Amino acid sequence: xxxxxxxxxAAKSPFDINEPLRIIAEQDxxxxxxxGSNHEFNGLLSVMVEDDEDxxxxxxxxxxxxxxDARAYGExxxxxxxxxxxxxxxxxxxxxxxxxHHPLGVVSDITVGVRPHPFWIDDNKDVVRNGxxxxxxxxxxxxxxxxxxxxxxxxxxxPTRTSGGDPIPS
Numbered sequence: 001x002x003x004x005x006x007x008x009x010a011a012k013s014p015f016d017i018n019e020p021l022r023i024i025a026e027q028d029x030x031x032x033x034x035x036g037s038n039h040e041f042n043g044l045l046s047v048m049v050e051d052d053e054d055x056x057x058x059x060x061x062x063x064x065x066x067x068x069d070a071r072a073y074g075e076x077x078x079x080x081x082x083x084x085x086x087x088x089x090x091x092x093x094x095x096x097x098x099x100x101h102h103p104l105g106v107v108s109d110i111t112v113g114v115r116p117h118p119f120w121i122d123d124n125k126d127v128v129r130n131g132x133x134x135x136x137x138x139x140x141x142x143x144x145x146x147x148x149x150x151x152x153x154x155x156x157x158x159p160t161r162t163s164g165g166d167p168i169p170s
Contacts, residue, residue: 005079005111005152006058007036007046008070020045023061029054032150035111048111048152075133078105078155082127083119083148084112091151097126098153101133105155113150120145
């Protein structure tokens with residue numbers, strides 16, 4: 001299950017999203033999903049892969065090709081892995097669950113996988129997670145198995161502001 005998302009800025013001179021995707025394809029890494037924003041305008045390109053081992057490979061490949069800011073983003077960086085059911089409101093339910101884990105965050109981008117994966121969910125329909133916040137890989141920690149679309153929701157944490165716009169000291 002994709003516990004992290006490799007991300008990089010796709011913009012080089014000239015702008016071209018094809019290059020970071022070509023690098024992945026030439027290594028026979030099959031993408032599970034793609035997301036990000038403003039891809040060819042110095043925005044972020046985020047990819048979802050089937051196997052965690054491919055995350056490091058992609059970051060290394062991108063860095064070797066000159067994408068020096070490429071790195072893996074995980075739960076501590078604001079990437080929340082959840083699931084969406086295939087039906088009306090499925091993605092909305094994932095965003096609502098994710099917000100409960102990142103209450104001060106604003107959504108930067110969302111990646112939705114294209115193939116169902118197993119998830120173990122608790123009685124509240126939340127994903128069963130380990131102590132680091134990542135979904136568990138099997139039912140050994142409890143929960144009921146469902147097969148659903150993986151969703152990575154990337155949150156940016158923002159400072160709390162007063163009504164005057166100044167940050168509230170922490």
